[in-house]
Amino acid sequence: MAQNTPIPWWQKLLVTQKAEKTETGQIRRAANSLILHLHPARVPAQAIRFTYTWGLGGISALLIVMLALTGLLLMFRYDARIDYAYISIQQMESEIVFGSLIRALHHWSANLLVITTFLHLVRVYFTGSYKLGRKANWIIGLVLFFLALVANFTGYLLPWDQLAYWAITVSTSLMAYIPLIGVSLRTFMLGGPQVGQATLSNFYALHVVFVPAMILILMSYHFWKVRKNGGISQPINNSGEPVERVSTIPHLVNVEYAAALVVIAGVLLWSMANPAPLGPIANPYSSPNPAKAAWYFLGLQELLLHMHPLAALSLIGILCAALVGAPLLDKDDRDIGIYFRSPVGRRAAVLGALIGFNLTPLMVLLDEYVIDIPGWLPGLPAFIGVGLIPCFFTLGVFAAIYIFFRKIQLHDQRNANHSEALLGVFAFAVAALLILTIVGIFFRGANMALGLPF
Ligand code: HEM
Structure with missing residues (x-):
């Protein structure tokens, strides 16, 4: 960068300089240190090409952070008892300032996460990035994809509306077909023979504690493994020429910031225009026709x-x-x-x-x-x-x-x-x-x- 070009404030936080004792210096060092835990100090120029990864892993991680933040806020108002769950959602929608927006952000980020993790999986397969020491990360990634589905699935029931009740009834009825353990597994998941209070309690515990904790642990390992493999995959260099490398800060983080801002703005605008759906309250005696599973299980x-x-x-x-x-x-x-x-x-x-x-x-x-x-x-x-x-x-x-x-x-x-x-x-x-x-x-x-x- 030319000496006299003014550096924007946000880049000043990132550019590596001699540590200062000032408050800004400390924040800068903390930010740099966090980034350099996630990335090597220098990365191959090819690795920052957006059209290689499409930022899909990073976007999935960002969505998980957004889900954790909005989920925490929702927990202040949500009531996981079947007589109150639906009402608490209704109150959130109508009485709480920004309640509807927070719920919409949580809902749409969750749906987008299924799409981005799936596309990330497809990109990893298309670039053969499960090879050369990346087998373990491929498997961990598959578990993460499964957990993203479980998180969505367990969250689906929480509003306790007709859509939720019957989608979970239909989806869990499929479990019963698994040989030998199917029926027991279904009863275990539901906490009884049919969807009821025990199911809501089970799903709530899975949704807010167990699944997020598993995602956090596995995601940390996933990132560590990418770092351990020397960054993301790239073609084997047989030419004898040295690989062109650029410094992570600011080259790679600038791309990541830009992608993050676009995703946050997109999800925010979409959520403002499209509130999360809420149908009539769950009625175990009247099933809607057709009774469909959640969209990501409709292929099955x-x-x-x-x-x-x-x-x-x-x-x-x-x-x-x-x-x-x-x-x-x-x-x-x-x-x-x-x-x-x-x-x-x-x-x-x-x-x-x-x-x-x-x-x-x-x-x-x-x-x-x-x-x-x-x-x-x-x-x-x-x-x-x-x-x-x-x-x-x-x-x-x-x-x-x-x-x-x-x-x-x-x-x-x-x-x-x-x-x-x-x-x-x-x-x-x-x-x-x-x-x-x-x-x-x-x-x-x-x-x-x-x-x-x-
Ligand atoms: C919660 C879900 C996930 C998150 C947050 C996540 C995050 C990331 C990130 C940030 C990277 C670095 C490169 C990139 O952005 O593409 C990465 C790489 C990788 N991910 Fe994921 N991932 C997730 C799910 C998956 C899935 C479903 C798979 C495949 C089954 C997978 C397999 C891999 C592999 C093998 C790499 C190394 C790729 C390379 O070296 O080019 N991940 N992941």
């Missing part, structure tokens, strides 16, 4: 409409296991830090996504209006007709896509290697999940029948 609920619950849960189990095992399934470290591995991988990803975007709605329509295995083969047991057959068919599609990428020439007369073919399958799975979720949100009406949203 959609899958359940097409196959036996046990088959759908097994399929989800297999896909989750594949996600956990991603670092073992793809051990080729050479392509770390490169989006889509190579031009061939990029083609595989685009094709995989295109197949997912087209095949999934086609299969939903065919299954809804054409395919009727129990009708065609009346003697066939249900667990084969609507269980094993659709489950194996779906797994077969995954295998076929993998083989397809391995066999055809995608770019420059080259077919995909193992890592690139898996990438194509991953892109297919993401696209399919997206379509199933969209169908669940917008195209399922009364009695969960397929229909147009308008």
Whole structure:
């Protein structure tokens, strides 16, 4: 920076200078020290490219801080007894200054967190950033994603309105299909046979103590591990040239600050325009039609409409296991830090996504209006007709896509290697999940029948 350029006040807090004994100097040193605990003093120039990480990990962390702050404020007024929960939310909305805004900020930040952590996961996979010493962080990340879902899920019940009551009833009823432990697990979660006071108490404790504590511990470890790995991933340098490095302060923190300000402003504006929803008070005797799970589980609920619950849960189990095992399934470290591995991988990803975007709605329509295995083969047991057959068919599609990428020439007369073919399958799975979720949100009406949203 030129000597005579005036430095803005906020940058003065960050720029490393000789420690001063003044108050500003102490704040500056504290801020610098915190930043340099999170980041190395110098980072590769490539690492500050916003279009590499899209700031998604940092934005998720920021959202967690916003959730903790707004959640703490909500706790002053919220009453976790079933006779008072709904009223306390109503009071918050109408009687407390900024109560409605705080609730909206908490609600929308929570929903956004599911999206940003999921996109972060996708970016990490696309750049092969679970390789070279990052396996543990991949697994921790998956647990963090799971915890973000649990935090949302447990918070969903707290307003105790119809939406909350029935979404939790529908979602937890799925648990009962898990073999051997399903029913006990559901009873344990609910604190009884159905959603009631014990459920609200359980969910409240999980939501405000257990899950946030787990997130805090694992997130700290996650950050420490990124730092320990020498910062975020980057391509292996085979050129012999030294990697260009820039100082973290101010280069990287400026990018982070800008991203944080945009996110805070965006969430704030959105929350001001869109209050958090609150339906009529929960009524255990009258279920709304359709009774849908929370939006982030609608992909799973959609899958359940097409196959036996046990088959759908097994399929989800297999896909989750594949996600956990991603670092073992793809051990080729050479392509770390490169989006889509190579031009061939990029083609595989685009094709995989295109197949997912087209095949999934086609299969939903065919299954809804054409395919009727129990009708065609009346003697066939249900667990084969609507269980094993659709489950194996779906797994077969995954295998076929993998083989397809391995066999055809995608770019420059080259077919995909193992890592690139898996990438194509991953892109297919993401696209399919997206379509199933969209169908669940917008195209399922009364009695969960397929229909147009308008
Ligand atoms: C609460 C959720 C999460 C938070 C706050 C978080 C935060 C972060 C941050 C700040 C980074 C540094 C780089 C970046 O911004 O991309 C990072 C890197 C990483 N995250 Fe996460 N993360 C979360 C969830 C996940 C998930 C769901 C996964 C994947 C399963 C994951 C796997 C990783 C890995 C492997 C790295 C190292 C990436 C690299 O070296 O390029 N994280 N995370």
